[in-house]
Amino acid sequence: MCICINCLYINNCSAYSIVQRQHYAPTSKQLNLYMLFTPRAPIINVNIKHNSRVLNVDWDIVECLSFIDNPGSWME
Template structure:
């Protein structure tokens, strides 16, 4: 699971923007302005509905500041 949803920076983070783009091919906001430090993205290959899909998750980030539910503030 992506830790971004509980981070204070989720609404303007470049890395989360990139991950969101990989999942949906569209962005819900226009200008991510925050670049986090030392991020680690995990990519899982899953077989679903007779095809393979990539699941992208940020699992480590030194810029993470916990603020549960901040993704809902978009």
């Protein structure tokens, strides 16, 4: 599971915006590219599953030195 959903920076983080794009999830807010926060050492875990003819790729940020716990940040 992506730790970003409970991080204070989720709404202006450059790494999370990349992961979000990989999920084809449109952002609910317009990101200002000049205000993006650059996190320290995010680790992205990519899981690739192949079921018959379907290839699923799942991206999650699993560690990050900039993480600040703020439960429910993804809902704001």
